[in-house]
Amino acid sequence: MARRALKLASWTSAALAASGFCLYSNKYLDPSDFGAVRVGRAVATTAVISYDYLTSLRSVPYGSEEYLRLRSKVHLRSARRLCELCCANRGTFIKVGQHLGALDYLLPEEYTSTLKVLHSQAPRSSIQEVRQVIREDLGQEVLVLAVKQLFPEFEFMWLVDEAKKNLPLELDFLNEGRNAEKVAQMLKHFDFLKVPRIYWELSTKRVLLMEFVDGGQVNDRDYMERNKIDVNEISRHLGKMYSEMIFVNGFVHCDPHPGNVLVRKRPDTGKAEIILLDHGLYQVLTDDFRLDYCHLWQSLIWTDMEKVKKYSQRLGAGELYPLFACMLTARSWDSVNRGIGQAPVTATEDAEIRDNAASYLPQISQLLNHVPRQMLLIFKTNDLLRGIEVALGTRARASSFLSMSRCCIRALAAHKKKNACSFFRRTQISFREAFNLWQINLHELILRVKELSQDQSEPNPTNNFNEVRRGARTPDDNVACRNLDLSLVIP
Secondary structure (H helix, E strand, O other), X not given: OHHHHHHHHHHHHHHHHHHHHHHHHOOOOOHHHHHOHHHHHHHHHHHHHHHHHHHHHOOOOOOOHHHHHHHHHHHHHHHHHHHHHHHHHOOHHHHHHHHHHOOOOOOOHHHHHHHHHHHOOOOOOOHHHHHHOHHHHHHHHHHHHHHHHHOOOOOOHHHHHHHHHHHXXXXXXXXXXXXXXXXXXXXXXXXXXXXXXXXXXXXXXXXXXXXXXXXXXXXXXXXXXHOOOOHHHHHHHHHHHHHHHHHXXXXXXXXXXXXXXXXXXXXXOOOEEEEEOOOOOEEEOOHHHHHHHHHHHHHHXXXXXXXXXXXXXXXXXXXXXXXXXXXHHOOOHHHHHHOOOXXXXXXXXXXXXXXXXXXXXXXXXXXXXXXXXXXXXXXXXXXXXXXXXXXXXXXXXXXXXXXXXXXXXXXXXXXXXXXXXXXXXXXXXXXXXXXXXXXXXXXXXXXXXXXXXXXXXXXXXXHHHHHHHOOOOOHHHHHHHXXXXXHHOOO
């Protein structure tokens, strides 16, 4: 491992230097702004990180307690250096750092927890730096090719392809404004959602003027407690909003990190409100993908393993469908088989997933390279939303699965009615849809009543919250999931 890390550092340094020289010689960049400074920082940081891994772990027996303790410290030091590099170099480095900070299922906790600061405290860039973001693609591609030469079993080219496609969209502010208005119209029936107004007369492709709306970050539980905002209500609203985007409309805001999702109490009504910002990155899902994804999530919720395999493979997972299901749910394969709506998430299970991610990295990379491109941003979105739920202590509650199931039923019913050839068949589908939704609404009502009764009888709510954050779920959550009749779901 140490030799490979040192070899990686050498190749990375050479690739970065070559990229900088190429960009400089072709006059793509001002050498005082990027060529000399940013490449130098990247080379130095890469060398220091590699040397740290090499010297710190060289004399310690692999797998021992001492090895694990030292490795954690090296991970943390390296993550801090990487974060400092991203903040210093800005531009594309920030984007890459934000993406890495969301890969909880893949990277060590020391990296993800450290890089998450880039979601809300990223340094601001000048106009000159913003213009350079797209031009840095060449450096990214050279780096990825160098890593692929070192580790031929890993397939990273999808990362370059997605960066090339998405970065120009994120930097087109007119596109961002159109996305904001589209999602506001699409979700106008949610009175808890606020999308800031766009002032078109003062906006251009490089300047976007929006309504100023203040609030606290969606993962700031202290802010919610000070302002008497119910964290469970916010979590439910967030789940409804994203389930509607993904399963019903197929138009998905793909950057829901805490800096882009704020909460507040509306000044006129006093009701809790979610403020959705940064509309540069959306994923448009094809109907075939969206419907297969609906079927897959219904199969996961209802523990129909034959259909989990079927729809995972239809979404490009092939024989890696167990890994695909684990990545999608952030649960172990045992939990997926038992039922993600039945078994609680535990700290032990989270640690097991991270440990296994390292050993399955080649398969994970292969999977990401072969699933539809739409799936990559869905993975990122799921990870960011899951991080918010963990921060609020609402992860894997029954209400989130009920919201997803409700939207899946509506989406599949709409598709069936669209293709039905008779009025009788459409009426039959509508009746079954209405009955299934009524059943879900009834169980959600029962769940809320039980939650309210528990809150009133709970002497120390802080302890209860800590239990939920560690992954425990109340028995009522499990009962609510179990009581839903699978036979009533639209086939």
